[in-house]
Amino acid sequence: xxxxxxxxxxxxxxxxxxxxxxxxxxxxxxxxxxxxxxxxxxxxxxxxxxxxxxxxxxxxxxxxxxxxxxxx
Numbered sequence: 001x002x003x004x005x006x007x008x009x010x011x012x013x014x015x016x017x018x019x020x021x022x023x024x025x026x027x028x029x030x031x032x033x034x035x036x037x038x039x040x041x042x043x044x045x046x047x048x049x050x051x052x053x054x055x056x057x058x059x060x061x062x063x064x065x066x067x068x069x070x071x072x
Contacts, residue, residue, distance in 0.1 A: 036064060 026048065033052035037044035042054040045061070052064040 033064065040067075040069075 029052075030046040033044060033046040036052065037054060040054065042056060044052065044054045044064070046052050050061070050063070053061040054064055054067055055061050056067075
């Protein structure tokens with residue numbers, strides 16, 4: 001008896017494809033975050049759940065979208 005593994009192969013290819021798409025999305029968004037925060041002088045980080053964040057005081061991270069520069 002031979003087993004038909006086409007279903008398992010299809011699921012495996014789907015999972016690999018999704019992982020590749022997420023990886024591409026992560027690195028594109030990380031590059032955008034790096035470019036946006038390049039000149040503002042704050043440490044920054046990017047994560048899937050937190051998106052692009054800057055550290056305004058030691059240990060306090062805020063989303064970059066919430067940052068507003070007001071010149072004095």
